[in-house]
Amino acid sequence: MKKKMTTVTFKGTPEQEAQLIQVIGEYKNTKGALMPVLQKAQAIYGYLPLEVQKIVAEGMDVSLAEIYGVITFYSQFLLNPKGDVAIDVCMGTACYVRGAGDILDKISGSLGVKSGETSDDGRYSLEGVRCIGACGLAPVITINGSVYGRLKLGEVDKILDKYKEKNI
């Protein structure tokens, strides 16, 4: 998967940085710690912009190039922040043969957000993702972690409506 560098300005706080440095400290003596550290860093910041990569590089004494290489290898590491409403459409085989492609197109059309992108206001992000293991309920989408299964095209807009309010 191609990954683009972000254009969003970095808004990390000193508290977040302190948290990250603590995590790095905890993993100092663990073998093969880079992955868990990056996973925790992403949990803290929501994504892994260059600024965060630099902190990890310095703290763990690994080159920035190596860190960038690892981040771009794994699809779960994000160079861009997700939307406030993050929609993942499962594109696993079971979901695909039950019409996941049409669901993805439909959501994309309704929100005006392309797959793999975030809306300009940062509100919605949409992604086709790998099997989430709820294949028995195919087709499946998740919105901010909540799973909606056995989805029909006609139900999509109703579900999206739930997330219209700004406080979610």
Add this chain to the structure above:
Amino acid sequence: MKINNLADLNALKEEANKRLEVKWKTKIVVGMATCGMAAGATPVMNALKEEIAAGKLENIEVSQVGCIGLCEYEPIIEVFEEGKENNRVTYVKMDAEKAKEVIKTHIAGGKIAEAYTIGAGGEDNISSIENTQFYKHQQRISLRNCGVIDPENIEDYIAGDGYFALAKVLNGMSREDVIKLLKDSGLRGRGGGGFPTGLKWEFAFKQDSDKKYVCCNADEGDPGAFMDRSILEGDPHSVVEAMAIAGYAVGSDEGYIYIRAEYPVAVKRLGIAIDQAKKMGLLGKDIMGSGFNFDLEIRLGAGAFVCGEETALITSIEGNRGEPRPRPPFPAVKGLFGKPTILNNVETYANIGQIILNGADWFSGLGTEKSKGTKVFALGGKITNTGLVEIPMGMTLRKVVGEIGGGIPNGKKFKAAQTGGPSGGCIPASLFDTPIDYDNLTAIGSMMGSGGLIVMDEDTCMVDIAKYFLDFTVDESCGKCGPCRIGTKRMYELLEKITSGNGEEEDLDKLEELGAHIKSASLCGLGQTAPNPVLSTMKYFRDEYISHVKDKKCAAGVCKSLLSYIILEDKCIGCTACKKVCPTEAISGERKEAHAIDQSKCIKCDACVQKCKFGAIIKR
């Protein structure tokens, strides 16, 4: 409580069983695996508890269990009552209101709430899952505790002989004994390759090294397979126990479980299981007073399919890009951090405790000549009973799909079954009577894989499915070797050309030739098997490829570029709804008269089909 020896373990088992027996007067279980929760099991659980409290009902235990297996009918609850004729009743498609009614009618009123049972409305009026076609033909070994015990309670596991296999091994079996037993059992790896597990352990055992590792592959990359998730969510201790046994057998004191981050519930329950085992002294130093030490750590994947391949997985645990390495040296010789390492799949481990307790002969008595025991399959796609089933090796596809799976929904015709995920192939109806085992599936151009079994009907286009899998491998190819990185991309482009209506007959030959080269020249299993979905569909569904190429037609109605949108005159009432929504003004016609679509203007956006309330617009 700390378990210091076999006597302690026995005492705990007895105590746990006593406690469970009391519970068993009436026990209600709620399936709370990912699928159950996604379907709404949590409000059901809450409603049950509320209603029991409101009715001041006593001696009733409500507990969570893992996946019961029948995803299609989630949320599922089951009521077990001691000493009654119908002592197990399965209620399906529950919601909070229905759950409250079950409590009122069944628990308080003593009558089965017939409207909600699994067989409701059916001729034979079955009330328990045990009597359904779905369940009857199964033989549950690795899933034996899933849907039965509370996965977050180690005592439930111990009550059913949990950790007794570890105790047996540590009390009187030599390492050679354990390995011989496994070899005799005939157990083969359930992660796809089917390598004999005992042999793998023996290789690692024979290595002379100061340090060895035991790893578990819980990356479950095959889209459409979810048996490993179910086992970890429903019975995590079975994997923990088996890894400790593996540690003892090969001489390792440290293990890693590499699990997909997409499985948060499984990660959580596995973490709880490891903590509980550590507290009881079933992991850690001097396990049950034997002097044997073993510790476990969880590592999360980050979404890369290739990390399911053993050498890539090891590279990933080491903290690098998960690229595979050439073999040999095999991991059993030089694996994690350069040390001898064994890696087994979740389902493989889930069988091991039972083999130790019941013996090699018991296990090798099941299955076919070369594939012993059972295999779990995830039934998905166009099949009535989606879910997880565990069947003895050697059962025919016809029985699995037709009887256990309940056939194809909506009166559609079966077209193919896909096994082995992106490495596997599509099996046509003509091979339906093939007994399922490792070697048979490979012989017909597919493979066992991890056990995803996706059923496809007449509405599935085989060329499109082949393209779908190629898209997946192009995306997931790690890029290290040329044949896979470049070859799969070229194959994908050819399929894109065919499905968009620009295919030529020679493209089919090119696909076959490229496929053969990629298979023979790629570095790891990903590339070596990537052409399978294309080659197998070309072999069994060649006419579909030809009609895409020659007639520019997609009979299944999937490949958009090859379709025309047509308005059926006899169904169209002339409401003008489609005309209004068409963005290119391709639709003409007067009010109350049949409309028509100008094919030269139509961009196939599907807007009219979605708008039409009368089913008058079809794709052909």
